[in-house]
Amino acid sequence: MIAPVILVDADACPVKDEIYRVAWRHEVAVKVVSNSRLRVPGHPLIERVVVSDSFDAADDWIAEAANAQSIVVTADILLADRALKAGASVLGPNGKPFTMASIGPAIATRAIMADLRAGGDQIGGPPPFSKADRSQFLQALDTALVRLKRQM
Numbered sequence: 071m072i073a074p075v076i077l078v079d080a081d082a083c084p085v086k087d088e089i090y091r092v093a094w095r096h097e098v099a100v101k102v103v104s105n106s107r108l109r110v111p112g113h114p115l116i117e118r119v120v121v122s123d124s125f126d127a128a129d130d131w132i133a134e135a136a137n138a139q140s141i142v143v144t145a146d147i148l149l150a151d152r153a154l155k156a157g158a159s160v161l162g163p164n165g166k167p168f169t170m171a172s173i174g175p176a177i178a179t180r181a182i183m184a185d186l187r188a189g190g191d192q193i194g195g196p197p198p199f200s201k202a203d204r205s206q207f208l209q210a211l212d213t214a215l216v217r218l219k220r221q222m
Contacts, residue, residue: 072139073099074218076211077132077158079144080104084199085163085207089143090116092208096215101135103128139222141214147176159214163199165206167214 076093080086080102093100093115102110103119105128110118121127129149136142138157144150150160150168160168168176 072137074215074222075135075140076100076215077135077140077142077153078102079128079132079142079146079149080108081106081128082145083143083163085143085204086110088204088208089211092211092215096212096219098215103132139218141211141218143211147173150176159218161207161210161214163207164203165208165210167210 076089076098078086078089078100081104083089086102086108089100090111090113092098094113097115099115099117101117101119102108103121105121105123107120108118110116119131121131129146129152132142132144132149133152133156136153136156136158140153140158142150142153142158142160143163144153144160145162147168150162151173153160154168154170154173162168
């Protein structure tokens with residue numbers, strides 16, 4: 071039996087501390103993947119994975135490591151798609167799950183926004199990260215871990 075693991079796309083992740091707290095409570099390993107050396111708690115469940123600074127190196131590492139026993143935390147829609155295809159559960163930092171039903175429209179919206187930006191349109195970015203987002207993430211991660219443990 072493979073133990074569950076949380077794979078974190080860490081370079082711009084605003085909920086790393088929340089991930090650690092939930093992981094410790096559930097006694098689940100966390101792999102914090104980044105292109106640069108980030109500070110992580112000195113704890114046996116937390117592993118820092120530093121990949122090269124080449125384009126998409128962290129995404130590639132996470133996509134290769136993702137499987138049905140993993141929860142991937144990322145805001146990157148294309149990485150979310152790859153992780154879902156590998157069988158992983160995927161959560162955005164705001165707690166919103168990516169699913170096979172929602173990933174297609176998310177990719178399409180991403181492409182439309184990129185086209186608008188390329189055409190010179192001034193469009194805003196995502197709303198500021200809030201306490202409600204943080205709280206929603208904590209609840210979603212806890213729920214995903216409980217679900218994953220039940221399936222094992």
